[in-house]
Amino acid sequence: MDTISREQFLGLANVKSDRCITIYMPTHRSGFEVNEKQDRLLYKNILKNVEKQVLDSGGDKADIQQLLKPSYELLDDKEFWYKLDYGLALFITADSFLVKKLPISIKEEVYVNNTFYLTPIFPLLNNDIHFYVLAISKNATAFYRGTAFSIEELSIEGLPRGMDDVIHFEEKSGQRLFRAGGSPATGIGSAHGHDAGLADEEEYVAAYLKEVDQTLWKEKLGNEKAPLLLAGVAYMAAKYRQISRYGNIVPEYLAGNYERVDTHIIFEKSRNMMIPFLQKPVRSALANYYNNLGGGTSCDDFSKVITASFFGQVENLFVKERSHAWGKFDKDRNQVTLHTEKEYGDECLVNQAIIHTIQNGGNIYVLSEEEMPDAKLLVASLRY
Structure with a gap:
């Protein structure tokens, strides 16, 4: 997926030329349409229609072929056609060629004028309206930033990847001992600053979740107000909500284990739950x-x-x-x-x-x- 910044949008809006060509077309992320190259075929037919439209308006054939040369060259980029999103936009002049993969479904449309047609891509500028997702289990932690159109996993320095990053267990002489971060096992230790001598599994989980919360607060959420959506089993979500200092955790949560769930699935589920906020x-x-x-x-x-x-x-x-x-x-x-x-x-x-x-x-x-x-x-x- 490609992003479109407000500055890039305004840059396109300011373009004036004898011939500005705007092309929008629907595409597919996977499935029959990708395997059978149907998106590529549709694109090729659109280019032929553009060529005819410009010719009918009095354009010179040699000039048109030169104008559309980068567009036709894109047909030979096999990797490009196997890695599409829901839509495609092209902005073409004699001096410029810009292609954008769009995360929104879009209808086929061709616009030839002295300016570009930008209305269909405007919704993509609303990426400043965002939310966060914390997918958490005993074995994994992932933190995401989402908008109405996309989601990305953020790299947070020091964020535990799971409970074992904070707490380690050993059995010695029949005694259960605690140690921190790979240090030698002792009866007393600290996990990233937390108290030792934790009594049971519930306290170990609490220490792990507190470490996650403290790290997120320090590295990202301390100055944030965007809603935070939790994803995990009921116990982990409830415990994190109880421990966390963040003041805008969404009342609902995404139930289940998200350790091996594709990011696209997390995006679809989180976006559906966050629709009231986004609207x-x-x-x-x-x-x-x-x-x-x-x-x-x-x-x-x-x-x-x-x-x-x-x-x-x-x-x-x-x-x-x-x-x-x-x-x-x-x-x-x-x-x-x-x-x-x-x-x-x-x-x-x-x-x-x-x-x-x-x-x-x-x-x-x-x-x-x-x-x-x-x-x-x-x-x-x-x-x-």
């Missing part, structure tokens, strides 16, 4: 929009929203997913011209509204038709 910003923004309808700062007039976005007035922009509105905006005259079909020189005004809102520090929320206020293409909460 908090949009719910709050929508509530504010509805509260200010009728004379307030909320606006549902398409032309007024477009105008406001160009002049930096939009605080929150709500956009119906996969929507287009073809036309032009004359900034000097504050005039929006809309066409039912794309005409020569038109731009997608929805795309332009998103770009200008981001450039001016506003927030974007891409919603389904059912979630959109009055099923409109776009509405906004204005700053003034």
Whole structure:
């Protein structure tokens, strides 16, 4: 999976050229479609369609072939086609070629204009809304940072990999002894600063969990407020919750043993459980929009929203997913011209509204038709 930073998004938004080609297509991580090279075949057909579209608009064949040369060369990269995600995006000009593997499902779409079409990838910019996952058992510990679109295991210095990293057991002369970190067995010891002489299994587990908590607090969570989701058997999750000093542990937990579970499975399960948290910003923004309808700062007039976005007035922009509105905006005259079909020189005004809102520090929320206020293409909460 590739990430898209706000800076990279704005860089793409600022590109203007005689011919900017944007390609989106669905892909597959595994299965029949990968084995039978169906994604590669779809991509090849899309390139042929792009070539025809540019030719039909008056382009020179030799120039087009040169423009698409890096795109065709990608067909020969076998490793690339066996390591895809859920979607693919390409941004092509005569001077640049950028490919992004997307962690979101996306529909096939080709856009040829003097700017790139960026609306489908905007949701990927919301990676600052994150949560943590601690998968813990007696034999293993793993710590993750997750977002709505991805999860990654973090390397935390000093984090115990399991209980044996903290506590070791020996039997000697019929006596159960404690030792720390591979030191010679004694009746008294310390485990990374913890008291010795632990009485039973429960106390050993408690010492291990306390060491995990102290390490995470020191190395990562001490200045954090993001929610922490626990993954493990009921006893370990309950005990860690009791011991931990972190103040934002999610009440629910992922039940089970996650010692040998693929990261993708952990991502799917944790994301599903964290949906209410991930949706908090949009719910709050929508509530504010509805509260200010009728004379307030909320606006549902398409032309007024477009105008406001160009002049930096939009605080929150709500956009119906996969929507287009073809036309032009004359900034000097504050005039929006809309066409039912794309005409020569038109731009997608929805795309332009998103770009200008981001450039001016506003927030974007891409919603389904059912979630959109009055099923409109776009509405906004204005700053003034």
